[in-house]
Amino acid sequence: MVLTGAEIVVRCLQEEKVEYLFGYPGGAVLFIYDELFKQDKVRHVLVRHEQAAVHAADGYARSTESVGVALVTSGPGATNAVTGIATAYMDSIPLVIISGQVPTPAIGLDAFQEVDTVGITRPCVKHNFLVKDVKDIAATIKKAFYIAKTGRPGPVLVDIPKDITAHKCEFVYPESVSLRSYNPVVKGHHGQIKKAAQLLFEAKRPMIYAGGGVVLSNASEQLTKLARALGFPVTNTLMGLGSYPASDKQFVGMLGMHGTYEANMSMHYCDVLLAVGARFDDRVIGDPKHFQAEPRKIIHIDIDPSSISKRVKVDVPIVGDVKEVLEELARLIEAEKPNPENASAWWRQINEWRGKQCMLYKGSDEVIKPQFVVQKMWEVTGGDAFVATDVGQHQMWAAQYYGFDKPRRWVTSGGLGTMGFGLPAAMGIQLAHPDKPVAVVTGEGSIQMCIQELSTCKQYRLPIKVVSLNNRYLGMVRQWQEFFHGNRYSESYMDSLPDFAKIAEAYGHRGIQVTKPSDVEGALREAFITHKNDLVFLDFQVDSTENVYPMVQGGKGLTEMILAEDL
Amino acid sequence: MRHVISLLLENESGALSRVSGLFSARGYNIESLTVAPTEDASMSRMTIVTSGSDEVIEQITKQLNKLIEVVKVVDLSEAAYIERELMLIKVRAVAKDREELKRMADIFRGRVVDVTDSTYVIELTGTQDKLDSFINAIDRALILETVRSGVTGVGRGDRILKV
Numbered sequence: 001m002v003l004t005g006a007e008i009v010v011r012c013l014q015e016e017k018v019e020y021l022f023g024y025p026g027g028a029v030l031f032i033y034d035e036l037f038k039q040d041k042v043r044h045v046l047v048r049h050e051q052a053a054v055h056a057a058d059g060y061a062r063s064t065e066s067v068g069v070a071l072v073t074s075g076p077g078a079t080n081a082v083t084g085i086a087t088a089y090m091d092s093i094p095l096v097i098i099s100g101q102v103p104t105p106a107i108g109l110d111a112f113q114e115v116d117t118v119g120i121t122r123p124c125v126k127h128n129f130l131v132k133d134v135k136d137i138a139a140t141i142k143k144a145f146y147i148a149k150t151g152r153p154g155p156v157l158v159d160i161p162k163d164i165t166a167h168k169c170e171f172v173y174p175e176s177v178s179l180r181s182y183n184p185v186v187k188g189h190h191g192q193i194k195k196a197a198q199l200l201f202e203a204k205r206p207m208i209y210a211g212g213g214v215v216l217s218n219a220s221e222q223l224t225k226l227a228r229a230l231g232f233p234v235t236n237t238l239m240g241l242g243s244y245p246a247s248d249k250q251f252v253g254m255l256g257m258h259g260t261y262e263a264n265m266s267m268h269y270c271d272v273l274l275a276v277g278a279r280f281d282d283r284v285i286g287d288p289k290h291f292q293a294e295p296r297k298i299i300h301i302d303i304d305p306s307s308i309s310k311r312v313k314v315d316v317p318i319v320g321d322v323k324e325v326l327e328e329l330a331r332l333i334e335a336e337k338p339n340p341e342n343a344s345a346w347w348r349q350i351n352e353w354r355g356k357q358c359m360l361y362k363g364s365d366e367v368i369k370p371q372f373v374v375q376k377m378w379e380v381t382g383g384d385a386f387v388a389t390d391v392g393q394h395q396m397w398a399a400q401y402y403g404f405d406k407p408r409r410w411v412t413s414g415g416l417g418t419m420g421f422g423l424p425a426a427m428g429i430q431l432a433h434p435d436k437p438v439a440v441v442t443g444e445g446s447i448q449m450c451i452q453e454l455s456t457c458k459q460y461r462l463p464i465k466v467v468s469l470n471n472r473y474l475g476m477v478r479q480w481q482e483f484f485h486g487n488r489y490s491e492s493y494m495d496s497l498p499d500f501a502k503i504a505e506a507y508g509h510r511g512i513q514v515t516k517p518s519d520v521e522g523a524l525r526e527a528f529i530t531h532k533n534d535l536v537f538l539d540f541q542v543d544s545t546e547n548v549y550p551m552v553q554g555g556k557g558l559t560e561m562i563l564a565e566d567l
Numbered sequence: 568m569r570h571v572i573s574l575l576l577e578n579e580s581g582a583l584s585r586v587s588g589l590f591s592a593r594g595y596n597i598e599s600l601t602v603a604p605t606e607d608a609s610m611s612r613m614t615i616v617t618s619g620s621d622e623v624i625e626q627i628t629k630q631l632n633k634l635i636e637v638v639k640v641v642d643l644s645e646a647a648y649i650e651r652e653l654m655l656i657k658v659r660a661v662a663k664d665r666e667e668l669k670r671m672a673d674i675f676r677g678r679v680v681d682v683t684d685s686t687y688v689i690e691l692t693g694t695q696d697k698l699d700s701f702i703n704a705i706d707r708a709l710i711l712e713t714v715r716s717g718v719t720g721v722g723r724g725d726r727i728l729k730v
């Protein structure tokens with residue numbers, strides 16, 4: 001069948017069973033939009049800014065097991081998308097971004113809306129392509145989806161010049177892809193897995209440290225099974241939350257800069273560490289020298305060899321898909337029945353650390369405590385909502401106080417820390433899960449970075465609950481200034497904030513401003529239950545100087561935490 | 568430590584910038600980089616001379632392997648290998664310097680490939696060290712231009728980099 005390039009693009013998306021395409025039109029992609037108009041299999045979602053298109057595709061991908069897809073025009077369309085692409089890249093999220101490009105003969109001539117999209121995005125994509133011949137479109141899109149979702153996932157961009165979308169050729173969608181230069185390892189090395197099992201059997205102070213890789217590889221079940229068979233403590237990174245049930249007694253909470261006392265202490269003082277789909281990030285282990293000063297054996301399972309021994313030397317590296325490796329490891333462990341008594345002294349120590357109750361905060365009847373809002377939200381939603389966040393203190397409180405029992409419920413920009421991510425990500429989640437409660441926990445700073453998406457939410461009737469912890473400050477910045485810059489709050493106070501409830505109303509939604517602690521639960525019930533089917537913007541006026549604890553300062557060791565009780 | 572890394576990569580337009588971009592983005596040293604197609608026109612062979620601690624070199628090879636267009640990576644300097652670089656050096660050659668420069672070229676097994684009344688172009692191949700020594704051995708003031716190809720290399724004997 002002879003088709004135009006634009007028809008081919010749309011046919012490829014249909015072949016890939018793309019449900020939603022998040023995008024924004026412009027000159028270079030007009031032929032593609034024309035073809036979208038003529039079909040109804042791929043549903044296009046018109047965002048209000050290209051950054052949001054990519055974040056929405058990202059939220060869709062994180063909350064499902066599918067590839068998220070976005071479409072943007074050349075020049076400013078592509079540059080607007082870059083923040084979204086970099087966000088997905090840092091968190092290894094599978095996306096395919098199609099960008100329009102100026103016609104081939106105009107490339108390099110500083111044509112209207114020309115930018116070197118492939119060049120600009122090169123350092124923040126898993127791979128990208130510039131299609132120079134209509135005959136290459138189908139194979140390139142097939143490769144893009146394949147590369148995005150296999151191995152360590154990531155965003156792949158396909159840049160298509162406008163003339164190519166008008167040219168014609170025979171359309172055949174390839175059934176499979178084979179790339180001689182790209183063959184990710186899936187199965188772990190058996191000998192290494194045996195060594196790992198041996199170390200785990202001998203451990204006296206074992207610890208399991210699980211990150212986003214467990215979520216990405218859909219290996220929560222395998223992780224949980226293995227951890228229970230071993231009876232070992234489990235901690236999650238920010239990206240890994242939900243990969244192990246937070247309500248389980250073996251869970252010691254999140255670790256890292258704002259991790260729990262018990263998680264950080266166990267991480268530091270363990271003698272055998274099983275690291276799964278995690279990368280010893282600076283926000284997780286603090287100063288690597290301090291971390292490595294304490295002797296321990298490390299087993300590291302990761303699909304990406306370059307993540308292994310990057311920041312911390314590892315004793316037993318296992319390259320492979322986390323799910324496959326955990327399954328094999330569990331078989332070895334179960335065959336030999338570990339003795340749970342091995343770690344009993346260690347558990348006594350951990351329970352002593354738990355006794356510090358590092359997550360306690362001073363409640364108040366006068367002013368709303370942000371942590372309290374998150375706790376109440378957990379109660380009102382039965383702990384079963386999808387929660388997207390922006391970046392700042394509110395993000396940490398959401399991570400700390402909303403216990404996730406299931407994977408893919410927690411959607412946050414961990415690696416890049418992108419303010420403005422939350423609301424558009426929530427749109428992608430809500431479209432993927434139309435009947436599930438979806439919240440975005442945000443701050444008055446972050447929400448304003450993509451607030452225009454309230455309009456998209458109206459158009460597509462997305463009943464997201466915006467839970468804004470409004471402290472009138474760029475709170476996380478203010479906290480650092482309080483700790484490290486002598487209380488000089490340079491440009492972290494926001495004057496002239498709008499009335500957010502009214503803004504929500506102006507966009508056609510409901511808005512509620514909440515100022516009293518006693519109204520918190522009622523407002524949440526109104527949003528999540530009474531007005532289940534509407535977008536409700538909850539503007540919680542919270543304590544403006546509350547800090548996130550515990551805190552490991554940048555460059556410090558994991559055990560050098562500042563606790564709320566120290567102050 | 569100095570390392571000579573050799574790679575095979577798809578002969579595609581963006582591949583070179585992906586490699587060079589990786590080095591600059593991650594702050595790796597790059598002393599020289601050469602690239603040209605192989606007998607198989609779909610593939611290029613690249614030689615990179617870099618330096619760094621063992622950990623850095625390990626990261627470099629891993630990160631290179633991660634690039635989608637890179638087919639194979641080997642650290643040549645890990646075992647026996649041969650390296651060569653080509654230099655064309657234009658020197659002022661008048662009066663008694665003519666004799667002396669010719670003699671030096673002979674000692675270094677170089678060849679004079681262009682002659683005018685006042686200049687020579689000397690062609691020299693060898694290891695990076697050998698070319699450096701030649702430059703040090705002649706009178707600096709006589710050097711008009713030097714052009715070096717950058718290092719290329721190949722493993723000895725059975726060490727073969729091929730798909």
Ligand SMILES: Cc1ncc(C[n+]2csc(CCOP(=O)(O)OP(=O)(O)O)c2C)c(N)n1
Binds near residue numbers: 390391419476477
């Ligand atoms: C796009 C972007 N710009 C700047 C920052 C730096 N930054 C990190 S947290 C933060 C403050 C966020 O304020 P707000 O959204 O009100 O949340 P709060 O910390 O008050 O909960 C800033 C500015 C960032 N992460 N992202």
